[in-house]
Structures are given as C-alpha cells and as structure tokens.
Amino acid sequence: xxxxxxxxxxxxxxxxxxxxxxxxxxxxxxxxxxxxxxxxxxxxxxxxxxxxxxxxxxxxxxxxxxxxxxxxxxxxxxxxxxxxxxxxxxxxxxxxxxxxxxxxxxxxxxxxxxxxxxxxxxxxxxxxxxxxxxxxxxxxxxxxxxxxxxxxxxxxxxxxxxxxxxxxxxxxxxxxxxxxxxxxxxxxxxxxxxxxxxxxxxxxxxxxxxxxxxxxxxxxxxxxxxxxxxx
Numbered sequence: 001x002x003x004x005x006x007x008x009x010x011x012x013x014x015x016x017x018x019x020x021x022x023x024x025x026x027x028x029x030x031x032x033x034x035x036x037x038x039x040x041x042x043x044x045x046x047x048x049x050x051x052x053x054x055x056x057x058x059x060x061x062x063x064x065x066x067x068x069x070x071x072x073x074x075x076x077x078x079x080x081x082x083x084x085x086x087x088x089x090x091x092x093x094x095x096x097x098x099x100x101x102x103x104x105x106x107x108x109x110x111x112x113x114x115x116x117x118x119x120x121x122x123x124x125x126x127x128x129x130x131x132x133x134x135x136x137x138x139x140x141x142x143x144x145x146x147x148x149x150x151x152x153x154x155x156x157x158x159x160x161x162x163x164x165x166x167x168x169x170x171x172x173x174x175x176x177x178x179x180x181x182x183x184x185x186x187x188x189x190x191x192x193x194x195x196x197x198x199x200x201x202x203x204x205x206x207x208x209x210x211x212x213x214x215x216x217x218x219x220x221x222x223x224x225x226x227x228x229x230x231x
Contacts, residue, residue, distance in 0.1 A: 065102060071206065072098050074188070135147050171223040171226045171227040
C-alpha cells in the first residue's frame, strides 16, 4: 500500500480543518439562510400558481373534453354499426348518452365564461354529430349520395360554427375554427370508413383523430383567455 505524499496529507488536513470551520459558519449563518430559503419558496409558489392558472386549467379542461368527444363519437358509431343501426339497443343507447353528456359538458365549459352562448353552442355542436351519423348510415347502406351530402353538411357546418364562435369570442378567427373542424371531420371520417370496412387500422385512425383535438382546444382556450384577460 502506498503512503500518502506530504502534499496529499496536507490537503487532507486542510480539508478536515475547513470542514470544521464550515460547520461553525453554517450554524452562524442559519438566520441569513432562512431568508434565502423563503425567497426560493416564494419563487416556487409563484411558479406553481402559473402552472395552475385559470388559463392553463381552461386549456386542459377543453383538451380533455374535445379528446373524449372523438373517442365517444367513435364508440357510439361503432356500437350503432354492431347493432345494425338500432339506436335503441342498450349498448348503443348508452354510448349515445355518454356522447351527448360530453357535448353538454363542452357547452358548459364555454358557458362558464360566456353564459349566453352555452345553449346556442350546444345546439350547434349536437348538429354536427348528426352529420357524422348521416355519413355512417350512408356508407354502411351503400347510399353514396347520402354520405356525400353529409360531408357537404360537415363542410358547411365548419364555416358556420367558426362564425358562431367568432361572434362570441372576437379574438378567435372564424377561419381558424373552420380549418380545425375540417381536420376533425376528415380524420374522424377516415376512422369511420375503417370501422365499416372492418379494417384493424380503425383504432389507430381514431387515435389520430383524437390527436388533433388538443390543437383545437389550445386555440379556443387561448382566444378565450385573451378576450377575457384570463391569466
């Protein structure tokens, strides 16, 4: 075993000495350290407040509701197809009820900021779900004209719904809403087509359709926050 050189030994001795001095210095500086800790705690609390701000909560809430909308719509349509279009069948009726409850929740979220807009929003939102149903029935029964009419209705709806939201939230451009809903319709229709065809890609396509919704939620929440000065 090698012996420590005088230089190393001196360094160890110095380290031990400094360590003893540091302990005393630490005890002497407890009061000053407390104020520094308080400042860090305050800064941390401020960060938490930002993360849990009303604006962030609104965005997170709408993201969850819009994403649920896609999955619940997919479930309702899947159940309806399995029941040969019988909407009164127990599973289908349950899926439709869950989808409508989600629509009510989305409208309530908007209504929590714009009370007068809640009912018009809900009425309009329910309408576009009907167009998806019409498309599904058309494709499932070989009625291409009916399916095409439903696509045209969804396209027209995207524009009118954009105008409706813009009238409520002036900071939200109508064309931005129209584009978002156009993407929503296109991606969900792709999933519906796969479901009708028995294509296993259905679930992947449904996931992709839901993946577009956070962008829509962010745009709407951001515009509402700007319009209402929500932090």
